[in-house]
């Protein structure tokens with residue numbers, strides 16, 4: 537199964553619509569996956585960061601649904617994103633193979649940052665395509681989400697500096 541079918545490339549508008557639908561799948565999977573990450577995180581600041589990103593992600597879902605409805609004749613559905621499924625799956629393996637504590641936290645942060653970087657790349661393209669298509673209102677909304685994703689990523693980098701060193705000193 538290809539990630540994007542050849543039919544999606546007929547126009548930039550079609551590619552843009554597909555990108556928004558993949559992003560909706562991404563965000564839906566994040567909303568579904570974050571509660572387990574909140575539960576498994578040990579560091580209170582990490583728990584809090586995941587919790588606030590869950591709230592933000594719910595807003596991201598709403599924004600995408602609005603944008604998709606606008607370009608897809610009111611038909612709002614997602615397009616299953618297998619890349620996100622794979623990243624979430626690898627994160628679940630780390631959780632299964634670690635005990636609660638700093639090592640598991642660093643694994644959770646690594647997984648979350650893979651997801652953030654994937655979202656940052658996807659939202660960046662979508663914003664640029666919206667601009668090219670003359671959809672400046674879409675571009676502004678996507679920029680807002682992009683800024684929130686970048687902020688979430690920076691916060692995780694900050695937390696990782698503490699948890700990485702705690703993980704390094706945790707006994708094997």
Ligand SMILES: [Fe+2]
Nearest residue numbers: 563593596655
């Ligand atoms: Fe998001």
